[in-house]
Amino acid sequence: MNNRRLIAKGIRDAVPIILAYFPIAMTFGVISTGNGIPWLVTILISVWVYAGGAQFMLVSLALAGSSVISTVATVLLVNLRHFLYGTSLGPAFIHWSEPKKWLSAFGLTDEVFVVASNRYLQEPPFPRYHLAFVFACYGSWLAGTLVGASIGQTVPAAVSQILGFALPALFLALLLSSKRSGAHIAAAIFGAILAVAAHLLQLGNVGLVVGAVIGATLGLICQNFVESCKQTNL
Amino acid sequence: MHVLIETLIIGAGTFLIRAISLSWGSRVIWPAWGQKWLSFVTPAVLGALLGPLLFLPDNHLVPIVHNTTLLAAIPTAIVGWFTRHLFWTVAAGVACFAIVTHLIW
Numbered sequence: 001m002n003n004r005r006l007i008a009k010g011i012r013d014a015v016p017i018i019l020a021y022f023p024i025a026m027t028f029g030v031i032s033t034g035n036g037i038p039w040l041v042t043i044l045i046s047v048w049v050y051a052g053g054a055q056f057m058l059v060s061l062a063l064a065g066s067s068v069i070s071t072v073a074t075v076l077l078v079n080l081r082h083f084l085y086g087t088s089l090g091p092a093f094i095h096w097s098e099p100k101k102w103l104s105a106f107g108l109t110d111e112v113f114v115v116a117s118n119r120y121l122q123e124p125p126f127p128r129y130h131l132a133f134v135f136a137c138y139g140s141w142l143a144g145t146l147v148g149a150s151i152g153q154t155v156p157a158a159v160s161q162i163l164g165f166a167l168p169a170l171f172l173a174l175l176l177s178s179k180r181s182g183a184h185i186a187a188a189i190f191g192a193i194l195a196v197a198a199h200l201l202q203l204g205n206v207g208l209v210v211g212a213v214i215g216a217t218l219g220l221i222c223q224n225f226v227e228s229c230k231q232t233n234l
Numbered sequence: 235m236h237v238l239i240e241t242l243i244i245g246a247g248t249f250l251i252r253a254i255s256l257s258w259g260s261r262v263i264w265p266a267w268g269q270k271w272l273s274f275v276t277p278a279v280l281g282a283l284l285g286p287l288l289f290l291p292d293n294h295l296v297p298i299v300h301n302t303t304l305l306a307a308i309p310t311a312i313v314g315w316f317t318r319h320l321f322w323t324v325a326a327g328v329a330c331f332a333i334v335t336h337l338i339w
Contacts, residue, residue, distance in 0.1 A: 020321035048245035081276040090259010105253035169327025176314035191278035192285030211282030219274035
């Protein structure tokens with residue numbers, strides 16, 4: 001396939017993600033500028049962070065007056081899952097030059113990973129195809145943010161309050177579209193209980209970190225327990 | 235300006251997580267338990283984020299019939315479970331939240 005066709009194919013394969021990203025990014029823009037975060041900063045968040053859940057989280061933690069350290073720690077802990085994406089996609093990029101690997105890593109979001117991991121382990125991608133795919137998704141995210149941020153302050157309060165539900169809905173969608181074995185669901189429930197308890201004890205955002213680390217550990221323990229039960233039965 | 239500093243650090247950190255893992259992905263072998271534990275971090279974090287949002291909407295416990303967020307989350311979760319689709323789940327969620335808010339007020 002020639003270069004032009006590779007690029008066209010990459011963009012075509014990105015269409016489902018482009019369609020999903022635009023309205024979510026627009027909602028992000030509306031919520032961010034609607035709540036008083038400057039237009040330019042809102043755009044910068046999408047340009048530089050480029051991670052849906054993390055951006056909503058960043059804005060809501062910042063608006064809630066959370067400290068810089070706890071906001072940064074929380075969001076980066078959430079984004080630690082991307083480590084898993086890189087390590088599991090790594091083998092498909094083994095023959096790529098280092099700069100190309102780093103360039104494509106920038107666009108490695110949840111959705112890109114899900115689509116790419118289904119495709120690349122059988123057939124490693126051409127750089128042009130993959131970069132066109134990744135940056136088409138990025139373009140949609142930026143365009144959505146631009147539109148949302150520009151209309152953010154003109155959107156009625158009732159509408160932007162309703163759009164605010166996009167955040168819990170996005171978290172639910174991410175939770176239910178990824179791994180959902182009993183142990184993974186248990187990790188989510190432990191995380192939720194610990195975070196709610198920490199909030200009720202006025203511990204603030206410490207609950208999130210505690211919920212994440214202990215919840216994940218309890219989930220892993222559950223899975224190991226189930227596996228050892230199976231082994232003793234055999 | 236806290237948001238700006240947070241944005242710069244989080245953006246750089248997120249990129250490094252993605253780039254280093256992708257760059258090393260094919261060369262370094264990670265311990266199995268580490269990979270396994272990481273796969274539980276995402277649901278645990280999402281649970282820890284959702285818990286207070288759903289059960290403590292104004293930072294305190296609200297009776298379920300008055301908790302619009304929790305009521306809207308139930309159909310949203312059902313849509314998410316069956317479609318496994320990010321966009322449709324968020325769209326259905328916002329629609330449900332609009333309906334529930336409208337019914338209760």
